[in-house]
Amino acid sequence: MQKTCTIDIETTINSGQVFLWNKIEDQWIGVDGKDILILNQSPFRARSSGSTSNFFREDDNLEKILSNISRDKIVRKAVKQSPGLRLVRQDPFQCYISFICSSNSSIKNIKSMLENLCKKFGTKREFNGYKLHLFPKPEILANASMKDLIGCKLGFRAKYVKEASQVVNSGKIDFSWLKKTDYFTALESLKKILGIGNKVADCILLFSLDKMDAFPIDRWTQRILLKYYKKNFDDVIEKPLTEKKYEKLHEEIVKYFGPYAGYSQQFLFKMERDLNKKNWL
DNA sequence: TCATCACCTGGAGA
DNA sequence: ATCTCCAGGTGAT
Numbered sequence: 001m002q003k004t005c006t007i008d009i010e011t012t013i014n015s016g017q018v019f020l021w022n023k024i025e026d027q028w029i030g031v032d033g034k035d036i037l038i039l040n041q042s043p044f045r046a047r048s049s050g051s052t053s054n055f056f057r058e059d060d061n062l063e064k065i066l067s068n069i070s071r072d073k074i075v076r077k078a079v080k081q082s083p084g085l086r087l088v089r090q091d092p093f094q095c096y097i098s099f100i101c102s103s104n105s106s107i108k109n110i111k112s113m114l115e116n117l118c119k120k121f122g123t124k125r126e127f128n129g130y131k132l133h134l135f136p137k138p139e140i141l142a143n144a145s146m147k148d149l150i151g152c153k154l155g156f157r158a159k160y161v162k163e164a165s166q167v168v169n170s171g172k173i174d175f176s177w178l179k180k181t182d183y184f185t186a187l188e189s190l191k192k193i194l195g196i197g198n199k200v201a202d203c204i205l206l207f208s209l210d211k212m213d214a215f216p217i218d219r220w221t222q223r224i225l226l227k228y229y230k231k232n233f234d235d236v237i238e239k240p241l242t243e244k245k246y247e248k249l250h251e252e253i254v255k256y257f258g259p260y261a262g263y264s265q266q267f268l269f270k271m272e273r274d275l276n277k278k279n280w281l
Numbered sequence: 282t283c284a285t286c287a288c289c290t291g292g293a294g295a
Numbered sequence: 296a297t298c299t300c301c302a303g304g305t306g307a308t
Contacts, residue, residue: 106303242283288305293302
């Protein structure tokens with residue numbers, strides 16, 4: 001109970017992990033796969049229209065994790081700045097499509113694309129007086145026409161979304177299996193899919209498949225590494241990372257930050273974007 | 282294996 | 296007004 005109270009909902013929603021969320025009056029309403037979630041900060045309350053539980057990873061031993069990652073001075077500062085920030089455990093299919101859509105885009109635009117997909121393809125559902133569209137099922141997106149997907153403003157990602165949905169719908173990608181297997185095996189499976197490279201795969205692994213050693217390296221993370229950790233890692237560079245550079249850097253990072261490297265990344269990412277006054281949802 | 286380049290779209294800044 | 300650049304990258308050459 002005490003742990004629950006330390007979760008900062010707004011900080012967590014506004015940390016680049018999720019997109020289909022809106023603040024209405026004093027509560028956050030969001031879509032997670034086939035569920036609608038309603039969150040209140042004080043008193044803390046999380047309601048789900050379905051079976052979603054542990055959205056905030058309440059089963060993690062946070063005390064242990066925070067003390068582990070706080071060995072690093074910069075991370076310690078980031079944790080102190082946003083102590084209520086949590087990693088979330090999202091619906092895997094939604095997370096997968098979300099981050100495929102994220103490539104070369106902005107948070108605002110990603111949110112818009114996903115809302116369009118829900119409106120066009122998701123089942124309408126009412127929960128506690130709120131009517132919204134759930135996230136579309138793999139089967140629906142797998143069989144969607146390119147015209148309709150383009151209509152959702154996906155741009156060049158339309159093809160990625162369709163193919164990625166087909167892979168899930170056919171059973172070639174099985175999220176429950178990916179959850180059970182190790183980081184590297186899951187990573188390799190995801191990267192075979194069109195539209196998924198190292199960064200997108202790491203986001204999916206960290207935010208929905210329980211891989212806490214996933215450490216997404218995007219533009220911001222790269223800036224962070226350059227700014228604070230230049231001396232710690234041989235492979236930090238200013239230029240865009242090639243695939244091999246990314247892998248090598250990731251290896252060094254996990255060695256340095258430890259098994260909960262993903263948590264470190266989230267705190268650092270939040271800190272640096274806030275520092276630069278970047279917008280969230 | 283690496284370096285370039287194009288890519289849908291929307292918004293910000295020159 | 297019009298252009299350029301960038302935004303949580305990836306794929307093709």
